[in-house]
Amino acid sequence: MPTYRFRCAECSEEFERFLSITAPDPESCPLCGAEGSIKRLPAAGSGLIFKGGGFYITDNRPESYKEAAQAENKGDTDKGSASEACESCPAAESCAERD
């Protein structure tokens, strides 16, 4: 659902609302209650979040990040004395593969 920005002509309050495309604009101001003073503002930052690359940042981690994460995990298993905990660990299979 898109976020729309609105501005009250009475008190200059600006606020955002999640509205479906077909939903009508708010009729009264949430701050001062003035009716018929709400103007929809052009979508600026919020609309770009879904179109821009920033939305995909977490899915495009660089290889160096993955390697670092793997090295971190390996360090944990190399501490020894993990076999006891592994017996009840749901990830025991993958643990054994690393060893």
Ligand SMILES: [Zn+2]
């Ligand atoms: Zn107002």
